Amino acid sequence: MRTRTCRVIAVLFVGLMTMSVSACGGDGHAGTDSFAVGLLLPGRSVHRWEHSDKPLIEKRLKELCPRCTMEYANAENDAMRQRQQMMSMIIKGVRVLILDAADTRALRSSIQEAHKAGVPVVAYDRLAEGPISGFVSFDGAQVGRLQGEALLEAMGDKAKGGNVVMMNGDPTSPNAAWFRNGALSVITGKVKIARSYDTVGWSTENAHANMSAAMAALGPDGIGGILAANDAIAAGVISALKSARVGELPPITGQDADLDAVQRIIKGEQYMTVYKPFGKEAAAAAAMAVALGRGEDLRDVATTTIDSPTTKHIPSVLLTPSAVTVGNIQQTLVDGGVYTIDQICTRELRPACDKAGLAR
Incomplete structure (x- = not known):
């Protein structure tokens, strides 16, 4: 009672x-x-x-x-x-x-x-x-289109028939499908989508595990490009590739313009990100x-x-989002007030920043 x-x-x-x-x-x-x-x-x-x-x-x-x-x-x-x-x-x-x-x-x-x-x-x-x-x-579809277009550009002649791994976002987020469908509208029929993974929690650790599985299935040299839905996922992908001692990394996309991702782009580890x-x-x-x-x-x-x-x-x-590659970091992120040169260009990155034309 x-x-x-x-x-x-x-x-x-x-x-x-x-x-x-x-x-x-x-x-x-x-x-x-x-x-x-x-x-x-x-x-x-x-x-x-x-x-x-x-x-x-x-x-x-x-x-x-x-x-x-x-x-x-x-x-x-x-x-x-x-x-x-x-x-x-x-x-x-x-x-x-x-x-x-x-x-x-x-x-x-x-x-x-x-x-x-x-x-x-x-x-x-x-x-x-x-x-x-x-x-x-x-516009999530435009985010995906920007990623797909950049990936095709980076792959160049290797895009035709080349293996692409889709590293999608969290399946509980409607944005993940929005991004994926936008990318597919660009790359379908132009590359071979060899593997596609969902990344629970948009987690770097889960992305690392999924990339390891993709390499086990396709071989490190059997992957021509990786469409990573965001920068946290890209970080896990790159970590897995480095752990497998892959010498030349394939083109890898991203999203969110995280500072770490911008620095990876300058180092040549990540091809692009999407700035929102x-x-x-x-x-x-x-x-x-x-x-x-x-x-x-x-x-x-x-x-x-x-x-x-x-x-x-x-x-x-x-x-409206915009694509960021090494060629427009200055115009998009520095001139736009997102980051300063000093924030991006650590002492270790100074030679690469000079090469990229990032001026103090």
Whole structure:
């Protein structure tokens, strides 16, 4: 009897909290400039989340709404943990959530709960399922096309009939399929896709294991190019190739313009990466969150709409990525203010930087 009573009290407590949150997120607060925005990021395996996206979103949020505050949580690639973090933020009274889902399907029910509580959700970088209010990301198909085009260019005459290994992203992320399909639209029929692997958690370690399996199946010399979905995966691929003492590395793609990846490009270990101006993405997400917190329409922020498997006509901002190779690091990343020459060009890399034309 006591256990049952405790359960009833717990249910009533959660219900009351939800009602309270719903009231806080409702129209009664429209137009006010003192509210909390929750930011939920998926993990730390991708360098950009903690080092770029979080500080950029927080900075822009403060610029747009000086009296607003930000609650932050990182899911460590655990969807259940992210669900708990999301519910905790709703109970605390955040008025808007910016969510980069660790697993877009697994978070659907939590997004539905947020919707019921009157807390709008902006899907960030990955298109989450459920009743989201806005979406900010980059054109994933274009990311894949840039990778595919660069790989074909790097392979040159060896592309025809050459073996390519696809090192895809995490299968729980819709972006992984978006990138892969974009790349396939370019390389299908022009190369032989000898092996294709999914990389759970976008993990460097899992990419290393998958690359080792590809070399065991095809032989180190039987791989003409590697389409790695992002820079963390590229790092694992290169690590595996070096462990196998492969002399001349095949062309390898990437994404995110991580500093380590830029340095690998200068050293000739990685052929390219895709730069996505995270500042613009963060700014758009912050603008959406502030507009929703004030009860404003998103049409002044969104530039297009997109459909998810569950929701139609989601107000969206889809930004344009760009390819980075050794020939345009200066123009794209240095002149663009992403990195300084001193950050990129360590003492060890100075001769290679000089050769690449990177000027102080």
